[in-house]
Amino acid sequence: MTEVEETRRESEASRGDFQEVIDLLRKHQLVEQVVHRQDMPRHDLVEQLVHKQHLAELQKKLDAMHPADVARLLEALPLNQRLLVWDLVKAERDGEILLEVSDAVRESLIQSMDEAELRAAAQTLDTDELADLAPDLPPQVIEEVMLSLPAEERARLQSALSYAEDSVGALMDFDIITVREDVKLEVVMRYLRRLDEFPDQTDKLFVVDRTGTLKGVLPIKRLLLHDPATVVKDVMEQDIVTLRPEDKARDAASAFERYDLVTAPVVSADNKIVGRLTVDAVVDYIRERSEAEVLGLGGLEEEEDLFAPVIKSVKNRWAWLAINLVTAFIASRVIGIFEGTIAQLTALAALMPIVAGIGGNSGNQTITMIVRALALGQITRENAKKLFLKEIAVALVNGVIWGAVVGLFAFAIYHSVSLGVVMMAAMILNLLLAAVMGVLIPLIRYRLGADPAAGSSVMITAITDSGGFFIFLGLATLFLT
Amino acid sequence: MTEVEETRRESEASRGDFQEVIDLLRKHQLVEQVVHRQDMPRHDLVEQLVHKQHLAELQKKLDAMHPADVARLLEALPLNQRLLVWDLVKAERDGEILLEVSDAVRESLIQSMDEAELRAAAQTLDTDELADLAPDLPPQVIEEVMLSLPAEERARLQSALSYAEDSVGALMDFDIITVREDVKLEVVMRYLRRLDEFPDQTDKLFVVDRTGTLKGVLPIKRLLLHDPATVVKDVMEQDIVTLRPEDKARDAASAFERYDLVTAPVVSADNKIVGRLTVDAVVDYIRERSEAEVLGLGGLEEEEDLFAPVIKSVKNRWAWLAINLVTAFIASRVIGIFEGTIAQLTALAALMPIVAGIGGNSGNQTITMIVRALALGQITRENAKKLFLKEIAVALVNGVIWGAVVGLFAFAIYHSVSLGVVMMAAMILNLLLAAVMGVLIPLIRYRLGADPAAGSSVMITAITDSGGFFIFLGLATLFLT
Structure with a gap:
């Protein structure tokens, strides 16, 4: 003890x-x-x-x-x-x-x-x-x-x-124990006892014929529960999940998660056993994927050695900053178009980041939801339209509520009803833009075979920034000057 | 086949x-x-x-x-x-x-x-x-x-x-098979054969005494490899990872990942067996955690039913938008202070979002790295200072490089050297602010016992927005008007 x-x-x-x-x-x-x-x-x-x-x-x-x-x-x-x-x-x-x-x-x-x-x-x-x-x-x-x-x-x-890198073949190992289907369980037991090594995480033996073709699996559980005189063939499982080396690691991980697997056989196209995938490799993979996702959302190219030389860290953050700089330049030029309007009404300069910012947040919410649904395979041709309409409805409700709030804010500070109304209208329109693009960007990327997550956040923010400035300053130019 | x-x-x-x-x-x-x-x-x-x-x-x-x-x-x-x-x-x-x-x-x-x-x-x-x-x-x-x-x-x-909810107790199950240490392996085998049920994911039996106190574990592997005449005590493992029901699920998951576990016994304070944790529960937990993290970063409170009624979706996105609205209002008022300056030089209105935006991106990169390092337990009192200095150095290098780029951009468009210089100086200062706060916010939250990840991104963005506007417009007021 x-x-x-x-x-x-x-x-x-x-x-x-x-x-x-x-x-x-x-x-x-x-x-x-x-x-x-x-x-x-x-x-x-x-x-x-x-x-x-x-x-x-x-x-x-x-x-x-x-x-x-x-x-x-x-x-x-x-x-x-x-x-x-x-x-x-x-x-x-x-x-x-x-x-x-x-x-x-x-x-x-x-x-x-x-x-x-x-x-x-x-x-x-x-x-x-x-x-x-x-x-x-x-x-x-x-x-x-x-x-x-x-x-x-x-x-x-x-x-x-x-x-x-992201295939089952890259994650699998070769620590497999194979048995024949026509032997008795007691023979299997004796065979195991003679092995010097019994691989970790072994929850099943693989039943193969003389050519290495997979005929089924013998869960250790069945080996232990059945009479030693039973023949492997009579207790082996044939309703099993098998993987191919070229299968995507992501799909394999999802199978492990859904079916609570500890190991799964990996077979070639002609059903010959080539290796096995174990849950510890899957756990490592899931962790790494989720970390890479979080790092990507934070704008880092890859995990960074905490004590990497400064120049390495600078390089790791380079790409993201460069992309964002380009989108910031574009947004800046959009504002530049309306400098005349701003000169007449400087309040616009103070209010415009609100419209752009909330649009960006709202768009990112939509994108996060759509990307997750795509990853889980939940979006079909049938429901995509429903989803789209729902997001538009959410954006309208949010637009009216938050638009009213920012409109009142503008009115309270600048004492102009028309400025408040323009602010509210711009807010509604930018949230609608965010919803439309938030659904379309990941869906189009997915349809084109690209990763729907990567870069979606940068794109939506670029659109709601430039779009928000354009809508707000454009409305102001039309109705306030 | x-x-x-x-x-x-x-x-x-x-x-x-x-x-x-x-x-x-x-x-x-x-x-x-x-x-x-x-x-x-x-x-x-x-x-x-x-x-x-x-x-x-x-x-x-x-x-x-x-x-x-x-x-x-x-x-x-x-x-x-x-x-x-x-x-x-x-x-x-x-x-x-x-x-x-x-x-x-x-x-x-x-x-x-x-x-x-x-x-x-x-x-x-x-x-x-x-x-x-x-x-x-x-x-x-x-x-x-x-x-x-x-x-x-x-x-x-x-x-x-x-x-x-996030404790081992909430994830464990009670499907344990216990054996005594003084019996022979063949007796264990016979005992197993008489069970109607053999729990999934069982890779070890738990060796307990009459009072239920855990004495060790008998890996199925050893049961199979050793002579049936061996006594459990002689082959059981005592160098094992055990968990307590009140342990954090996060720590347990990390132990499963590091030590490649399939199951682990859960024991009470007096070392009595109360249940077990299995790798399938851990996999589900890791997935849920990482999804929650990604959803949180995207600004959703919890996973959203794709087809939830509009009003539910609105509520799920409410909190984040409200918080961001408040920070946007603050940033707006910071700009408001300088409306006089902007009226004199409207170029400032077009350029200011660049300084704020890049500062936000850079701060988020720093925070992402620090939060990850905290989660992995990599930050100690000793290395925190080193890290801090490194981030400052990275910010300085980035500030000089990107500052020069945006300075040239400003000069190219507005043909004013002093405007370009102010832009560059503001960029350097805002990136330094982003680095300092990007290290301090998660570290302070962690020291105070709060989750360093939650809300850190909102805070850094609020600071680099308001701070960026203040620095840039302040410098402009001092040197350009």
Whole structure:
């Protein structure tokens, strides 16, 4: 009991470990500073001893940590401390930790290693893991590692590398246990007992014939529940979800979610088993996708190493700022057209950002909803029209309500009824524009085969900004001057 | 082989099923329209026959669909068709389908059912599923169902209902198989064979003593690999991740992700087993969280039923628009201060949205990065300062580059060097403001125990808007007029 409790406490306290390591690093740094500042030979020995002691303590801590936790720690450290810790990690753990860190941090770690170290790290990995790491390794390292592999594994690695990044093939592994359909369960049990390795996450064995063709699956559950004298064929499941290596990872993830799968067989076009997809790979994929989505919405191209050099961070944020600058220039020129009107009535300059801003917010709400519905496959030709009309109705209601509010605001400050009315009319029209474009942009992008989410937010904001300025200042030019 | 292939095709073709059902619904609707329009008694019988035929076909399709797929279909249908399909679903499947649909759609389905139907649906569910559904059911239904439960299950349901929504307690289930540590594996095997039910996703058995205290876990893998004569105690794992019902679901999900878990035991403070958490619940949780995050960023309070009545949709978007309206009013008043300056130089009105807009984008980039780092636990007291300085540096570099671009833009259009210089200076200052606030807002919210993500984007945009207008128009007032 106490053992279990202690384990629990430890696993819970990974945050505590975290802090301890960081404290050790600070002590270490203090020592370094002292050594540096005083630089007196007779002190050196003492300082070096303290220094070594700290490193030894740090190494012990690191050895006890799960690779995923070491990875998290590395991500949280500034570059100099990160490389210090990385040096202390045992070489045989390098591979699994490299797999766990984010792409950006992985790059910084790989840069600090020479080819021999990289080769050694790569050689500790399974074929499917190697395939994940390969794009970040120098080509000559990959080549050498590949030559050192047995023919079968080399073929697997090559095929794994050939699949698109977001395909099932890129996520699958090769840890499959296959059995024949005409044997008894007790034979299967004996066979399993003779295996040296039983892959993690195995909830089913794959039933194949002599040619490797998938005939069904034998859930471990059935293996355990049925009489050992039963034949596999009589208890195997045939109503199963199978995947193809070229299937989209997104669709596979959605199948795992809907059908509560732990593993699923991956088969070729002629139904031969080629690998399996496991739920842990799916969980990682879902996380990464959702993070990429949030980063994209925030205007970052990819996840950023917290302590990346300034120039790298600038580059990561470049594209988004450049695009937004162009749309801002356009909006600015739209306003420029009406400078004469603004000169006559400067109140317009103060009021115009309200119309544009609320239009942008409203448009983004519509787009978010449509993009989500598209991702869930909920939009059909039949209901698209209904949806469109509904969004128009929502925009009208919102337009009248918020239009009245901003109209009153304008009237309260500038004491002009006509200004208030123009403001309200502009608000209604811009919200209608936002609704129409908020439905059309993602639907058209989807129909054209593009990702409906990416860039939709920038486009709608550009339209409701320029559109809002044009509508408001245009109405003002017509009716107020 | 063909059987497996067919299964695959079917599972793949759930989209096709989807379309078929929708086609059937359209046919059905056409019939209804015909009946309505002609309204001649002698036609009635024929029409009714066609009508019935369609419904029977539809029902057959629905019966063959997985509950998760029916749920997805219901979400994609407008209200009248949704209720028609819902009526056709077999009553004993109501419960599991209600669990799968989104909250908003669940509400619309529950509203269409009477108490007896709801009671019947609830009674088909396990305790943990019932707890998930309970918040949406009328109180008297819950009460009656509770009274009909055996004492043990009632106690479980009550405790499950007492946990916070985002806690492990709310996600766990009670499908645990426990064994004693002093028995042989062959005894465990025999015991399993006698069970009527073997819970899905079971990858380990829980080893407990007479009092229910967790002593360790017996992975199915070890049960299969070791000699049947081995005693559980000798092969059980004690180095395990355990959870408490009151642990945060977010932390549990992160543990599942890092340690590739399929299930984990949930124990009370005195280490007694109370339930287990499974990876399918974790996958659902991760999906829901990430969807909520994306919806929040888009300005929707919660997931919206695509075909919700207009008034409901308006309400769902209300809060965000209201908040943004307030910030827009403030920005408007900031501009109002400088109306005199604008009257002298209307170019300012056209240029000011550029400064505000780019500042907002840049601030959102910083906030997105900091919020992600906070969520991953990567920010410590030590590195916060480093991060802060880095963001300032990035803002300076961006400010000089983009400031020069917009300065040149202003000069090119208005042929005024001083206007260009003011524009550039305002851009640099606003990007610095964005960086400072982009780091401070989430960090302060986090320190205060608030969710660093929620609302951060609105706040930074409000600050960079009002701040950008103030900086730019203020500089212009000082140096250009």
